[in-house]
Amino acid sequence: MRNPGGYVIIREQGYLPARLNGELQVINKDKYEIDTFSCYHCNRVVHVPVKADPANIGGTCPNCWKLICPQCVGKGCRPLEMQIEQMEERERILRSYGVI
Ligand SMILES: [Zn+2]
Ligand SMILES: [Zn+2]
Secondary structure (H helix, E strand, O other), X not given: OOOOOOOOOOOEOOEEEEEEOXXXXXXXXXXXXXXXXXXXXXXXXXEEOOOOOHHHOOEEOOOOOOEEOHHHOOOOOOOHHHHXXXXXXXXXXXXXOOOO
């Protein structure tokens, strides 16, 4: 079991209980609160205001089709997990050569 360095996806979504016309109902939380997503590449949490223009909140990576933040748009597909794997792979290779 490897430690992925605290990699966590925070996706705020779900339903809120609310009273409508005196009756307890469940409303879609996304419609009433700011939604957030974690950039798949750098793990930055991006807030998504209701009806936000997708162009202003980042975008979708054309390679892995995950949501990414504005800072990662156009920088190629570099998912955090892949970066961690690359670091581990590099360390493994260095170790095998006795460098570290
Ligand atoms: Zn990002
Ligand atoms: Zn990607």
